[in-house]
Amino acid sequence: MTQMVLGLFPDSAGYGRAVELDSNDPLAHFRERFVIEDGELIYLDGNSLGRQPVAARSVLMDVIDSQWGDRLIRSWNEGWWELQLELGDQLAPIVGARPGEVIISDATSLNLFKLAEAAVRARPKRDKIITDDLNFPTDIYVLDGIARAGGLELVIVESDGINGPMKALSAAIDQATALVSLSHTVFKSGFTYDMAEVNRIVHDAGALVLWDTSHSVGVVPIDLEGSGTDLAVGCTYKYLNGGPGSPAFLYVREALQLEMENPITAWWAHTQPFDFDLRFEPVVGIRKFHTGTMPILSLAGVGPGLAEIADAGIEEIRSKSVLLTEFLIELWESELEDLGFGMASPRQPEKRGSHVSLSHPEGYQITRAMIELGKVIPDFRAPDNIRLGLSPLYTRFVDIHTAVHRLQTIVRSGAHRAFDVQQATVT
Numbered sequence: 001m002t003q004m005v006l007g008l009f010p011d012s013a014g015y016g017r018a019v020e021l022d023s024n025d026p027l028a029h030f031r032e033r034f035v036i037e038d039g040e041l042i043y044l045d046g047n048s049l050g051r052q053p054v055a056a057r058s059v060l061m062d063v064i065d066s067q068w069g070d071r072l073i074r075s076w077n078e079g080w081w082e083l084q085l086e087l088g089d090q091l092a093p094i095v096g097a098r099p100g101e102v103i104i105s106d107a108t109s110l111n112l113f114k115l116a117e118a119a120v121r122a123r124p125k126r127d128k129i130i131t132d133d134l135n136f137p138t139d140i141y142v143l144d145g146i147a148r149a150g151g152l153e154l155v156i157v158e159s160d161g162i163n164g165p166m167k168a169l170s171a172a173i174d175q176a177t178a179l180v181s182l183s184h185t186v187f188k189s190g191f192t193y194d195m196a197e198v199n200r201i202v203h204d205a206g207a208l209v210l211w212d213t214s215h216s217v218g219v220v221p222i223d224l225e226g227s228g229t230d231l232a233v234g235c236t237y238k239y240l241n242g243g244p245g246s247p248a249f250l251y252v253r254e255a256l257q258l259e260m261e262n263p264i265t266a267w268w269a270h271t272q273p274f275d276f277d278l279r280f281e282p283v284v285g286i287r288k289f290h291t292g293t294m295p296i297l298s299l300a301g302v303g304p305g306l307a308e309i310a311d312a313g314i315e316e317i318r319s320k321s322v323l324l325t326e327f328l329i330e331l332w333e334s335e336l337e338d339l340g341f342g343m344a345s346p347r348q349p350e351k352r353g354s355h356v357s358l359s360h361p362e363g364y365q366i367t368r369a370m371i372e373l374g375k376v377i378p379d380f381r382a383p384d385n386i387r388l389g390l391s392p393l394y395t396r397f398v399d400i401h402t403a404v405h406r407l408q409t410i411v412r413s414g415a416h417r418a419f420d421v422q423q424a425t426v427t
């Protein structure tokens with residue numbers, strides 16, 4: 001067994017600066033509002049599964065003990081039925097939407113299907129869907145499925161692997177385009193699109209736009225209203241800290257809610273579901289994008305995370321996020337670049353979300369070694385990306401410093417070579 005690499009590195013480059021940045025951090029006290037069982041563990045994967053808010057336990061225990069345990073079916077009329085709308089309204093200001101434009105519902109993949117299919121049906125004379133090769137695979141699969149079923153063409157615009165291909169996108173978007181669907185912050189490099197700029201190009205061609213905000217919601221300010229976004233979806237279990245598998249959100253601009261039809265005509269989207277009428281009659285408003293009975297335990301877990309984001313303020317969160325990613329890039333330059341690590345994220349902060357990807361030919365083994373020997377949890381995205389997610393509500397500057405030095409120590413010693421190159425199921 002190779003030796004563990006733990007502890008702080010107080011005599012190494014950047015330590016004093018990390019301590020100083022932490023002591024000047026106006027959001028530092030939010031860390032106490034998250035469950036941290038192991039103080040030695042450095043968690044840099046909040047972009048995949050956010051930490052548990054301390055408040056989540058009592059909210060969920062109340063659902064279990066009182067709402068489910070005691071009130072049973074009566075709970076549907078005591079808050080459960082409205083919960084996805086209420087939480088949607090709570091999320092709305094975080095994404096620049098108005099009340100009645102957002103619901104929490106289903107998985108991101110399913111919401112993407114519902115809205116993308118609704119969009120192409122709303123543009124029946126057009127036969128192209130456009131995305132890029134930086135998009136998350138599930139998004140590409142869903143868009144491809146819709147294209148194949150409807151006899152449309154899916155155009156996947158090529159990028160350089162890091163930056164959004166703005167020129168090629170704008171050349172591809174034309175009068176035959178029904179829908180443009182992109183990730184706001186892309187999952188590998190963290191490149192972040194200028195929503196308003198893309199929306200203008202899409203709307204000039206008469207097409208609709210659908211943004212996936214899974215990697216930006218809760219950490220990058222989003223103005224769905226102001227940017228002229230038509231449709232959006234996103235996860236709640238990443239920077240929103242809603243818990244494993246917590247339901248996603250969807251947004252439909254109010255002006256489009258009449259025109260757009262939910263392709264899944266299920267009973268929660270019915271105007272009077274408890275009339276049990278055999279004819280489907282869609283309800284007016286955002287409820288028409290409901291599907292079926294919600295997983296109340298998972299849904300209830302979304303509230304505490306949203307409350308922390310609202311309390312901290314999305315602009316303050318963004319300011320800290322930029323400082324965190326800048327600090328990490330600074331340390332990469334001085335401590336890691338010489339060891340073969342490349343920068344696989346944009347260098348300009350305005351083009352970046354809250355994670356930084358380092359590339360390394362032995363990236364997978366290094367990731368395993370960081371977890372097993374260094375107690376640092378990043379994640380790995382093939383072929384060579386080590387993603388370091390910096391969630392501002394609980395990541396300290398000193399955590400970044402420690403992670404970089406544990407990483408440096410491991411790679412210098414070659415300890416990562418003892419790890420298998422075979423990937424685990426969930427990375």
Ligand SMILES: *Cc1c(COP(=O)(O)O)cnc(C)c1O
Pocket residue numbers: 107108109110136138139183187212214215235248
């Ligand atoms: C995480 C993520 C998803 C996950 O989709 P699920 O249906 O919730 O599993 C989808 N799209 C993007 C861009 C993501 O980052």
